[in-house]
Amino acid sequence: MAAAAGGPCVRSSRELWTILLGRSALRELSQIEAELNKHWRRLLEGLSYYKPPSPSSAEKVKANKDVASPLKELGLRISKFLGLDEEQSVQLLQCYLQEDYRGTRDSVKTVLQDERQSQALILKIADYYYEERTCILRCVLHLLTYFQDERHPYRVEYADCVDKLEKELVSKYRQQFEELYKTEAPTWETHGNLMTERQVSRWFVQCLREQSMLLEIIFLYYAYFEMAPSDLLVLTKMFKEQGFGSRQTNRHLVDETMDPFVDRIGYFSALILVEGMDIESLHKCALDDRRELHQFAQDGLICQDMDCLMLTFGDIPHHAPVLLAWALLRHTLNPEETSSVVRKIGGTAIQLNVFQYLTRLLQSLASGGNDCTTSTACMCVYGLLSFVLTSLELHTLGNQQDIIDTACEVLADPSLPELFWGTEPTSGLGIILDSVCGMFPHLLSPLLQLLRALVSGKSTAKKVYSFLDKMSFYNELYKHKPHDVISHEDGTLWRRQTPKLLYPLGGQTNLRIPQGTVGQVMLDDRAYLVRWEYSYSSWTLFTCEIEMLLHVVSTADVIQHCQRVKPIIDLVHKVISTDLSIADCLLPITSRIYMLLQRLTTVISPPVDVIASCVNCLTVLAARNPAKVWTDLRHTGFLPFVAHPVSSLSQMISAEGMNAGGYGNLLMNSEQPQGEYGVTIAFLRLITTLVKGQLGSTQSQGLVPCVMFVLKEMLPSYHKWRYNSHGVREQIGCLILELIHAILNLCHETDLHSSHTPSLQFLCICSLAYTEAGQTVINIMGIGVDTIDMVMAAQPRSDGAEGQGQGQLLIKTVKLAFSVTNNVIRLKPPSNVVSPLEQALSQHGAHGNNLIAVLAKYIYHKHDPALPRLAIQLLKRLATVAPMSVYACLGNDAAAIRDAFLTRLQSKIEDMRIKVMILEFLTVAVETQPGLIELFLNLEVKDGSDGSKEFSLGMWSCLHAVLELIDSQQQDRYWCPPLLHRAAIAFLHALWQDRRDSAMLVLRTKPKFWENLTSPLFGTLSPPSETSEPSILETCALIMKIICLEIYYVVKGSLDQSLKDTLKKFSIEKRFAYWSGYVKSLAVHVAETEGSSCTSLLEYQMLVSAWRMLLIIATTHADIMHLTDSVVRRQLFLDVLDGTKALLLVPASVNCLRLGSMKCTLLLILLRQWKRELGSVDEILGPLTEILEGVLQADQQLMEKTKAKVFSAFITVLQMKEMKVSDIPQYSQLVLNVCETLQEEVIALFDQTRHSLALGSATEDKDSMETDDCSRSRHRDQRDGVCVLGLHLAKELCEVDEDGDSWLQVTRRLPILPTLLTTLEVSLRMKQNLHFTEATLHLLLTLARTQQGATAVAGAGITQSICLPLLSVYQLSTNGTAQTPSASRKSLDAPSWPGVYRLSMSLMEQLLKTLRYNFLPEALDFVGVHQERTLQCLNAVRTVQSLACLEEADHTVGFILQLSNFMKEWHFHLPQLMRDIQVNLGYLCQACTSLLHSRKMLQHYLQNKNGDGLPSAVAQRVQRPPSAASAAPSSSKQPAADTEASEQQALHTVQYGLLKILSKTLAALRHFTPDVCQILLDQSLDLAEYNFLFALSFTTPTFDSEVAPSFGTLLATVNVALNMLGELDKKKEPLTQAVGLSTQAEGTRTLKSLLMFTMENCFYLLISQAMRYLRDPAVHPRDKQRMKQELSSELSTLLSSLSRYFRRGAPSSPATGVLPSPQGKSTSLSKASPESQEPLIQLVQAFVRHMQR
Incomplete structure (x- = not known):
C-alpha cells in the first residue's frame, strides 16, 4: 500500500508516539527497545530534526526517479509553504497520504491537477506537519515521565534512552526555545500566497504550543537532574528577556485564545527557575546546619548577578515565586550580607500575591497537563511552601487563606499527604495546620479545607479521623465578657463558673463545657478569642452543627449555617470515599444527611452546593449498601417517585402519574435558571451507583421513576439548558449515558420479559428505541471525527490523548453512545415494526451525511483506538440487523473509507483489536452486505483463454491482508496474535459458508493457501x-x-x-x-x-x-x-x-x-x-x-x-x-431404568393427549388406510422422541431376554403395562400418537413370544385396550362415507394407522399362539368385534393388490390360521362368522390362484387399477436386500429399462405376498375340513361338523367373484405351484429377491418350501373334501361318480408331473418353517424329509386307487 503513495515512508513521529504509549501492535520489550535505538537521535534533535529548505535537497528531489513528478511538484510547494527541507517535504507528503489522506490513491492525481483541491491538501498537510512536530516532543515528555517509574513495563528501555539523551538534551531544547520565540512570523511574501492571516495565526499557536512543551520538558529534566548555578543565570536572563512568555517577537499576533499557552510558558519558566534553586536540598542543609554544602553557597559572583536581576523583577505575576524562592535562598545562605535585598525581594513577592499565583499555577497545570508534570510541580511548590513556613513568620506572609488554598492545591498530589503526616507537626505545613486549629471551631472552614486535602489514602483518612476525634481546645469568640466566668488579674485566663451547653438546639447529641474549665484569652479587634482547655470529638460537634441546621432550616440563618455545614459534609465525603470502613463511625452524621436533603430542598432558594455534597456522600454509601441507602432515600421525597404503582410499559414511558420529587423541582427552579448543575451531576452518579448495586427486583422497580425522569426530562433536552461553565454540558451527557450503559449491562435481568412489570433494562430499550431520547444518542454519535479532532487540537495539553481534557470527555461520551446503541439493538425484542431508532440509524441521507457514513469515518480517528473500534462494532451490528446497504450509505466515499479500513488492517503497528474488529465487521458483511463485501474483496475480472472468466486480487483487496495474516512463514516476522489469526480465519470461513465462489476461486489458486x-x-x-x-x-x-x-x-x-x-x-x-x-x-x-x-x-x-x-x-x-x-x-x-x-x-x-x-x-x-x-x-x-x-x-x-x-x-x-442377557452389563438395572423413563414419558403423553382432548383439538380423522402423521409441535409422540425410542429400546432388550424373567420382575415392580395399555387405549380411541401406538404394539408383540410375557400382557387387560378402541382406527370417517381399503402409496415402513391395525392383529395371533386356550375368549371377542373389517379385507385382495392391502390380508389370515385350531369353540360362539370366513377363505384362495396363474393380468391390474406406475414403496422395499444387484435406482428420471426392471420387481413382490396369503389360507382351511386319516378310517365321524368348502366343479377358475371356489380351484393352485417350482429350478424367476433374504440360495430354498407347503395343503384339502362328498348321503350318487372320474384323471395327470419333478429332487415342506404350522394331528406328509418326497405321491396314488375301487 505504501508503494501507492510513491515509495516507502519512514516511521512518522505520531507512529513512534503510539508505539511508545504501548497502543500499537509492537508491545514486546525488544520491539520498544529497537524503536528507541532506531529513533533516539530524532528525539535528541527535537524540533531541529526538521531542516530548512536548501538547494541541494531540492536537486535530490528532482533527481529521485522513485517519486512521481506530480508528487515532487506538490512536495516543493509544501516545502515553500512550511519552510521545510524539500526531501523531508516529499517524505512528509508520503506519510500523510499513507496515514491521514481521506481519499483513494487514484483521487490524488485529480487533486493535484485541481488548484483549489491541491491548496486544501497543502493546508491539511500543514496540520499534519504541526502534529508531527508536537509528537516528537510528546515522545520525549513520555520518556521523562516514566523512565524512573518502577511500575511501568518499559522503564528499563526508557531509562536507557534517557541516558543517551541526557547530556545534550537541555542545551539543544533551550536553543530551540530561543529560536522559536525570536522567529519572525511567516508572510505571504516569504511563504507563498497560501500564508493568509488565518494560517499565520495557526502557525503562531503551534509556535506557542511548542515553546510551552519545550519548557515542560526542561522542567521535568531538571526535576531529575541538578541545574548548575551558571545555567540558572542563563535561563533567568533568557526568561527575563522573553518576559516569561509575554514578550514574544510576534506578540502582536496574540489573541485571547492563545492566553492559555502564554500563561503556560510563564508558569513553566517560573517553575524551572524555582526548581533550579534547589530549595529542597537548601532546606536539608539548613536543618543540618551545613549551609555551605549548597551549590549556591560556593558561587558568590553568580549570586550577585542574580541579586541584580531579581531587583529588576516585580512587574509581572510570574516573577512572584522566583522572587520568594531567591529571597529564601539568600536569607538562608547569607542572612547578614543581604538582609535589605532579601527584604525588598521578599516584600515584592508578597505584594505580587505569590500564594494566589501558585494556586492558579497548580490549578492550571492540573486541568491541562500530564500527571507527572503536575505532581512534579506540586513537589517543587511543596518544598518551597514548607521552607517558607518553617523559615518565616506566618503573619508576614499575607492573607492566611491564600496560603491554605495553595497548600490544598499542593496536597492534591496523592503522595504528599503521606509525607505531611510523617513530618514534624511544628515545621512546614504543620505550622499552618496548627494555626487553623487555633481558630476551630469558631472558624470551621479553614481547618476542614486543609484536612480534606490531607486525605489521600486509607492511612491518611484514618489519621484525619483520629485528629478530629481527639481535639483538646475549643476556641470561642466573645464580643463582651460573659457573666459566668471569673477572669485572672491580668485578664489572660478565664475560668467557667457554670457548665455551658454549646448547642442549645443540638438535641440528644450535645457538647457541654464543664464548670471550672480554664480558657486562654486573646484580644482581637475588640473581641475576646477564648481557647478553652476542653477535650471533645469534633465529629460530635459536626453532628450538633447539622442538628442546628435542621432546626434553623426555616429561618433566615439557614444560608449562614449552610456555610458551616458544607465543609463538614465535604470532609465526610472525602473520608468515606477514601476509606469506607470509617463510615460506620460517622453514622450519626451520615444518617442525618437524609433529613438534610428533605429539609433543604424545600427552602425558598435551596443551597444547591450543600445538597450536591449530601448526594455525593450518599453515592459513596450506596456503593457499599445500596439497599439501605435506597430505602432511606425513598422516605425523603428527594428522588422522583410514583404515587400509585405503574405496571404497564406505556404508562411508564409516558411518565404517567410520576412525580419529579425534590430533585426534579430543584433542577427546574434552581439549577436551570442559575446554570449550575452540581446536584444534577451528583444525582446521576447516585442513580448509577444504585443501579450497579444490583438491587432486588422490587427496589429496581422503585428506580423506574428516576430512570424515566432522566430519559424523558434530561436526555432529550440537556444540551439546550443554560450553562455557566464550559464542559458541564458534556459531563452531564456523559453521566446520563453511563447510567443507561450500566442499566443495559445488568446481568441479573437476563430474561427481559419474565416478570409482569417491565424491568429497568426493558424500559431503557423501549425509551431509546421509540422516544426522542434515542434521537439525542444518535446526535451524540453524529458528532463526527472532524469535530473531535478539532476539540483535541485546540487543547493546550502537552500529552495528547492521555489525561482528562474536553476532548477526552467528548470521546468518552461518543464511545458510550456507541455502546448504548449497540446494546439497545442487541437486546431489543424482535418486532415487525421498525423502531424510530433503527430507522434513524439506517436511513439514507443526502450527500453521504447519514449516520452510517459518519460511523464509518471514525476509522480516521487516531487519538483513542477504542473509538473507531466501537464505531465498527456498531456498524457490524447494524449490518446484521438493519435492512439497508452500508455500501449505498457510504456513497462516493465508499472506496476511500475502504482504503482507510485496509490501511489500518495492513499496518504493521496498528492496535490489534481494531484489526480484529475490522475483520469481524467484514465477516458479518459477507453474509449481509453483498455490495460492501465486493468492494472490499476488490476482485478484478479478465476473460481467460478458454472464454471463461478469470479472477485476480485487486490492489485494494482485503484478501491481501488476510493471506498475510494466515501465512505460517510470515507469522514470526509479522506479529499475528491468536485473536487476530482467529478473526482472519473466521472471515475466510464466512466466504466459504456464503459460497463466494469468485473469492474462493482466487484463494484456491494462491500458492500454499x-x-x-x-x-x-x-x-x-x-x-x-x-x-x-x-x-x-x-x-x-x-x-x-x-x-x-x-x-x-x-x-x-x-x-x-x-x-x-x-x-x-x-x-x-x-x-x-x-x-x-x-x-x-x-x-x-x-x-x-x-x-x-x-x-x-x-x-x-x-x-x-x-x-x-x-x-x-x-x-x-x-x-x-x-x-x-x-x-x-x-x-x-x-x-x-x-x-x-x-x-x-x-x-x-x-x-x-x-x-x-x-x-x-x-x-x-x-x-x-x-x-x-x-x-x-x-x-x-x-x-x-x-x-x-x-x-x-x-x-x-x-x-x-x-x-x-x-x-x-x-x-x-x-x-x-445376537446377544444374551449375560452379555449385557447390569441388564436388569438397565431394563428398570428404561422402564422408569418410559413410565414417566407415557404418563406425560397420556396427560398431553387428554389435555388436547379437553381443548377439543383432536386431529380430524383421516382416510383410514392413509398414514395420519401430522407433525405436532413439541409433541411427545415424535418418531425420534424419548417415548417412542424408549419403547423400541425396551423391545430390543426384551428380545434378548429369552425366558422373560427380568421383564417379569420389572412388571411386578413398576405398573408399566397398565400405564402403556391405558395410554394405548386413549390413543386408539382418539386416533392420536401414531408413533407411540406402533412402538407399543411392537413391544407387546415381542413380550407375547414368551409364556410369562404373554401372560403378563393378557393379564394387564390387553383386550379392553385394543379390541373396541381399534374400531376408531378404521371406522367411518367424519364425512360419513364408508372406507374401502385404498392403495397406500407410502412406504409400508412408515408408521400408519392401517399398520397399527395389522400389528394389533399380529399381537392377537401371537398371544393366542403362546397362551392357546387361556386367551381364546379374548381372541374370539376380537374377531367378533372386527368381523366386518376381517371379511372386507379377505375380499379386497381380488380388487386391490397394494402392499398395504396384501400385508393386512396376510396378518388377518395368519390370525384366522391360529384361531382355526379352535374350530369347535369358534363354532360354538360365532357359528355364522365362522361360516362366512370359511367361504371368504375359499374365494381368497381362488383370487390368489387366479392372480398368480396369469402374470400378465396381474401386471395389467397393478398398472391400471392401482394408478399409473407402481407404489414407490415397492421400489424401496426391493432395494433393501444388499444382494439385490438388479434393484432399481430410485431416481425420478429412470431410463426405460430401469422402469421396466422396477415394474418387474414390484410384480415379484406382489406375487410373493399373494403366495404367502395363499399358503396361510390353505393351512387355515385345512382345519375346517375333516382330518384325512379320520375320514378315511373312522366310519363314525360326525360329518355335520364340517361344511363343504369347495364346489363340485373341475373347471379352471376364472377371475370372477360370482364363480364359487371348487375342486378346479385347488387343482389350479397345485398347477400354479408346480409351474413356479419349475421356473425356479430353471433360474428363470428373480422372484427370490422379493423374499428379502440375504442370499439368492436362501431365497430359493424359502420359496420352494412355501410352494411345497401350498401343494401339500392343496392335496390334503382335495382328499379331505372329496371324502366329505363321498361320505355325505345327501350328495347324489351320480355326482359322486362323476367326481371320482374327474378327480382320478386330474390327479393322475398331476401325479405324473409331480413324479417328474421329484425325480429331479424337491424341497421339503415348511410345515414347521416359515409359517405357523397346524398344531393338530400332523400327518406323515408334514414330516416328509427332503430326501424322499414319495410319501406325498404315495398318498395321492393310494387315494386315487381308493376312488377307482
Missing part, C-alpha cells in the same frame, strides 16, 4: 487445563469447518491437489488420533471442573461442533479424508464414547450436559456408520449404560434430545449382534 490455512491443525496445543488462549481452539474449529465445506460442496475429482496432499498428511501424521484425543481431554477437563471455571466454554463448543462435522464428513468421504483404517476408526469412536461419558456423568452442570449432548449426536452417527468395524460390543455397552444413568439424573427438560440419542445408540448396539 491450503498449507497455510491448515497449519494450526498440525501444531500441538497445550492441555485444556493450561490453555491461556482459547481463541486458538476457535481458529482450529473454523479451519475444520472450511475443510468440511470444501469437501462437501466441491465435486470429488475437482478438489485442489494441495488440499488432497494436506488431507493425506493429516492422516499420515496421525492428526485424527491427536485431535480425537485432544477433544476427549477437553471433555474430561470440562467434566472435572464441572463446567464452572470454564470461561472459554463457547470455544470448546465450537471445537466439539467442528470436530463432529469433520468426522461426519469423514464417514461419508472416507477415501478423500484417508480415514479408512478400521483401527483408527475404532479408536476415534472410543474417544468420543469416553468423552461423552465423562461429560454426561456430571448431571448437575448445564454446561457439561450441553457439550455432552453435542458429542452424543456424533456418537450415534459414528455408531451407525462404522458399526461393522467397532469390534466388541461389550466395550460399548458398559460406557453407554453409565451415560444413560448420568442422563437420567440430569434435568429432564434439558436432556430430552440427549436421552433420545442415547436410547437410539443402545438400539443400534443391540442390533449389531
Whole structure:
C-alpha cells in the first residue's frame, strides 16, 4: 500500500508516539527497545530534526526517479509553504497520504491537477506537519515521565534512552526555545500566497504550543537532574528577556485564545527557575546546619548577578515565586550580607500575591497537563511552601487563606499527604495546620479545607479521623465578657463558673463545657478569642452543627449555617470515599444527611452546593449498601417517585402519574435558571451507583421513576439548558449515558420479559428505541471525527490523548453512545415494526451525511483506538440487523473509507483489536452486505483463454491482508496474535459458508493457501487445563469447518491437489488420533471442573461442533479424508464414547450436559456408520449404560434430545449382534431404568393427549388406510422422541431376554403395562400418537413370544385396550362415507394407522399362539368385534393388490390360521362368522390362484387399477436386500429399462405376498375340513361338523367373484405351484429377491418350501373334501361318480408331473418353517424329509386307487 503513495515512508513521529504509549501492535520489550535505538537521535534533535529548505535537497528531489513528478511538484510547494527541507517535504507528503489522506490513491492525481483541491491538501498537510512536530516532543515528555517509574513495563528501555539523551538534551531544547520565540512570523511574501492571516495565526499557536512543551520538558529534566548555578543565570536572563512568555517577537499576533499557552510558558519558566534553586536540598542543609554544602553557597559572583536581576523583577505575576524562592535562598545562605535585598525581594513577592499565583499555577497545570508534570510541580511548590513556613513568620506572609488554598492545591498530589503526616507537626505545613486549629471551631472552614486535602489514602483518612476525634481546645469568640466566668488579674485566663451547653438546639447529641474549665484569652479587634482547655470529638460537634441546621432550616440563618455545614459534609465525603470502613463511625452524621436533603430542598432558594455534597456522600454509601441507602432515600421525597404503582410499559414511558420529587423541582427552579448543575451531576452518579448495586427486583422497580425522569426530562433536552461553565454540558451527557450503559449491562435481568412489570433494562430499550431520547444518542454519535479532532487540537495539553481534557470527555461520551446503541439493538425484542431508532440509524441521507457514513469515518480517528473500534462494532451490528446497504450509505466515499479500513488492517503497528474488529465487521458483511463485501474483496475480472472468466486480487483487496495474516512463514516476522489469526480465519470461513465462489476461486489458486490455512491443525496445543488462549481452539474449529465445506460442496475429482496432499498428511501424521484425543481431554477437563471455571466454554463448543462435522464428513468421504483404517476408526469412536461419558456423568452442570449432548449426536452417527468395524460390543455397552444413568439424573427438560440419542445408540448396539442377557452389563438395572423413563414419558403423553382432548383439538380423522402423521409441535409422540425410542429400546432388550424373567420382575415392580395399555387405549380411541401406538404394539408383540410375557400382557387387560378402541382406527370417517381399503402409496415402513391395525392383529395371533386356550375368549371377542373389517379385507385382495392391502390380508389370515385350531369353540360362539370366513377363505384362495396363474393380468391390474406406475414403496422395499444387484435406482428420471426392471420387481413382490396369503389360507382351511386319516378310517365321524368348502366343479377358475371356489380351484393352485417350482429350478424367476433374504440360495430354498407347503395343503384339502362328498348321503350318487372320474384323471395327470419333478429332487415342506404350522394331528406328509418326497405321491396314488375301487 505504501508503494501507492510513491515509495516507502519512514516511521512518522505520531507512529513512534503510539508505539511508545504501548497502543500499537509492537508491545514486546525488544520491539520498544529497537524503536528507541532506531529513533533516539530524532528525539535528541527535537524540533531541529526538521531542516530548512536548501538547494541541494531540492536537486535530490528532482533527481529521485522513485517519486512521481506530480508528487515532487506538490512536495516543493509544501516545502515553500512550511519552510521545510524539500526531501523531508516529499517524505512528509508520503506519510500523510499513507496515514491521514481521506481519499483513494487514484483521487490524488485529480487533486493535484485541481488548484483549489491541491491548496486544501497543502493546508491539511500543514496540520499534519504541526502534529508531527508536537509528537516528537510528546515522545520525549513520555520518556521523562516514566523512565524512573518502577511500575511501568518499559522503564528499563526508557531509562536507557534517557541516558543517551541526557547530556545534550537541555542545551539543544533551550536553543530551540530561543529560536522559536525570536522567529519572525511567516508572510505571504516569504511563504507563498497560501500564508493568509488565518494560517499565520495557526502557525503562531503551534509556535506557542511548542515553546510551552519545550519548557515542560526542561522542567521535568531538571526535576531529575541538578541545574548548575551558571545555567540558572542563563535561563533567568533568557526568561527575563522573553518576559516569561509575554514578550514574544510576534506578540502582536496574540489573541485571547492563545492566553492559555502564554500563561503556560510563564508558569513553566517560573517553575524551572524555582526548581533550579534547589530549595529542597537548601532546606536539608539548613536543618543540618551545613549551609555551605549548597551549590549556591560556593558561587558568590553568580549570586550577585542574580541579586541584580531579581531587583529588576516585580512587574509581572510570574516573577512572584522566583522572587520568594531567591529571597529564601539568600536569607538562608547569607542572612547578614543581604538582609535589605532579601527584604525588598521578599516584600515584592508578597505584594505580587505569590500564594494566589501558585494556586492558579497548580490549578492550571492540573486541568491541562500530564500527571507527572503536575505532581512534579506540586513537589517543587511543596518544598518551597514548607521552607517558607518553617523559615518565616506566618503573619508576614499575607492573607492566611491564600496560603491554605495553595497548600490544598499542593496536597492534591496523592503522595504528599503521606509525607505531611510523617513530618514534624511544628515545621512546614504543620505550622499552618496548627494555626487553623487555633481558630476551630469558631472558624470551621479553614481547618476542614486543609484536612480534606490531607486525605489521600486509607492511612491518611484514618489519621484525619483520629485528629478530629481527639481535639483538646475549643476556641470561642466573645464580643463582651460573659457573666459566668471569673477572669485572672491580668485578664489572660478565664475560668467557667457554670457548665455551658454549646448547642442549645443540638438535641440528644450535645457538647457541654464543664464548670471550672480554664480558657486562654486573646484580644482581637475588640473581641475576646477564648481557647478553652476542653477535650471533645469534633465529629460530635459536626453532628450538633447539622442538628442546628435542621432546626434553623426555616429561618433566615439557614444560608449562614449552610456555610458551616458544607465543609463538614465535604470532609465526610472525602473520608468515606477514601476509606469506607470509617463510615460506620460517622453514622450519626451520615444518617442525618437524609433529613438534610428533605429539609433543604424545600427552602425558598435551596443551597444547591450543600445538597450536591449530601448526594455525593450518599453515592459513596450506596456503593457499599445500596439497599439501605435506597430505602432511606425513598422516605425523603428527594428522588422522583410514583404515587400509585405503574405496571404497564406505556404508562411508564409516558411518565404517567410520576412525580419529579425534590430533585426534579430543584433542577427546574434552581439549577436551570442559575446554570449550575452540581446536584444534577451528583444525582446521576447516585442513580448509577444504585443501579450497579444490583438491587432486588422490587427496589429496581422503585428506580423506574428516576430512570424515566432522566430519559424523558434530561436526555432529550440537556444540551439546550443554560450553562455557566464550559464542559458541564458534556459531563452531564456523559453521566446520563453511563447510567443507561450500566442499566443495559445488568446481568441479573437476563430474561427481559419474565416478570409482569417491565424491568429497568426493558424500559431503557423501549425509551431509546421509540422516544426522542434515542434521537439525542444518535446526535451524540453524529458528532463526527472532524469535530473531535478539532476539540483535541485546540487543547493546550502537552500529552495528547492521555489525561482528562474536553476532548477526552467528548470521546468518552461518543464511545458510550456507541455502546448504548449497540446494546439497545442487541437486546431489543424482535418486532415487525421498525423502531424510530433503527430507522434513524439506517436511513439514507443526502450527500453521504447519514449516520452510517459518519460511523464509518471514525476509522480516521487516531487519538483513542477504542473509538473507531466501537464505531465498527456498531456498524457490524447494524449490518446484521438493519435492512439497508452500508455500501449505498457510504456513497462516493465508499472506496476511500475502504482504503482507510485496509490501511489500518495492513499496518504493521496498528492496535490489534481494531484489526480484529475490522475483520469481524467484514465477516458479518459477507453474509449481509453483498455490495460492501465486493468492494472490499476488490476482485478484478479478465476473460481467460478458454472464454471463461478469470479472477485476480485487486490492489485494494482485503484478501491481501488476510493471506498475510494466515501465512505460517510470515507469522514470526509479522506479529499475528491468536485473536487476530482467529478473526482472519473466521472471515475466510464466512466466504466459504456464503459460497463466494469468485473469492474462493482466487484463494484456491494462491500458492500454499491450503498449507497455510491448515497449519494450526498440525501444531500441538497445550492441555485444556493450561490453555491461556482459547481463541486458538476457535481458529482450529473454523479451519475444520472450511475443510468440511470444501469437501462437501466441491465435486470429488475437482478438489485442489494441495488440499488432497494436506488431507493425506493429516492422516499420515496421525492428526485424527491427536485431535480425537485432544477433544476427549477437553471433555474430561470440562467434566472435572464441572463446567464452572470454564470461561472459554463457547470455544470448546465450537471445537466439539467442528470436530463432529469433520468426522461426519469423514464417514461419508472416507477415501478423500484417508480415514479408512478400521483401527483408527475404532479408536476415534472410543474417544468420543469416553468423552461423552465423562461429560454426561456430571448431571448437575448445564454446561457439561450441553457439550455432552453435542458429542452424543456424533456418537450415534459414528455408531451407525462404522458399526461393522467397532469390534466388541461389550466395550460399548458398559460406557453407554453409565451415560444413560448420568442422563437420567440430569434435568429432564434439558436432556430430552440427549436421552433420545442415547436410547437410539443402545438400539443400534443391540442390533449389531445376537446377544444374551449375560452379555449385557447390569441388564436388569438397565431394563428398570428404561422402564422408569418410559413410565414417566407415557404418563406425560397420556396427560398431553387428554389435555388436547379437553381443548377439543383432536386431529380430524383421516382416510383410514392413509398414514395420519401430522407433525405436532413439541409433541411427545415424535418418531425420534424419548417415548417412542424408549419403547423400541425396551423391545430390543426384551428380545434378548429369552425366558422373560427380568421383564417379569420389572412388571411386578413398576405398573408399566397398565400405564402403556391405558395410554394405548386413549390413543386408539382418539386416533392420536401414531408413533407411540406402533412402538407399543411392537413391544407387546415381542413380550407375547414368551409364556410369562404373554401372560403378563393378557393379564394387564390387553383386550379392553385394543379390541373396541381399534374400531376408531378404521371406522367411518367424519364425512360419513364408508372406507374401502385404498392403495397406500407410502412406504409400508412408515408408521400408519392401517399398520397399527395389522400389528394389533399380529399381537392377537401371537398371544393366542403362546397362551392357546387361556386367551381364546379374548381372541374370539376380537374377531367378533372386527368381523366386518376381517371379511372386507379377505375380499379386497381380488380388487386391490397394494402392499398395504396384501400385508393386512396376510396378518388377518395368519390370525384366522391360529384361531382355526379352535374350530369347535369358534363354532360354538360365532357359528355364522365362522361360516362366512370359511367361504371368504375359499374365494381368497381362488383370487390368489387366479392372480398368480396369469402374470400378465396381474401386471395389467397393478398398472391400471392401482394408478399409473407402481407404489414407490415397492421400489424401496426391493432395494433393501444388499444382494439385490438388479434393484432399481430410485431416481425420478429412470431410463426405460430401469422402469421396466422396477415394474418387474414390484410384480415379484406382489406375487410373493399373494403366495404367502395363499399358503396361510390353505393351512387355515385345512382345519375346517375333516382330518384325512379320520375320514378315511373312522366310519363314525360326525360329518355335520364340517361344511363343504369347495364346489363340485373341475373347471379352471376364472377371475370372477360370482364363480364359487371348487375342486378346479385347488387343482389350479397345485398347477400354479408346480409351474413356479419349475421356473425356479430353471433360474428363470428373480422372484427370490422379493423374499428379502440375504442370499439368492436362501431365497430359493424359502420359496420352494412355501410352494411345497401350498401343494401339500392343496392335496390334503382335495382328499379331505372329496371324502366329505363321498361320505355325505345327501350328495347324489351320480355326482359322486362323476367326481371320482374327474378327480382320478386330474390327479393322475398331476401325479405324473409331480413324479417328474421329484425325480429331479424337491424341497421339503415348511410345515414347521416359515409359517405357523397346524398344531393338530400332523400327518406323515408334514414330516416328509427332503430326501424322499414319495410319501406325498404315495398318498395321492393310494387315494386315487381308493376312488377307482
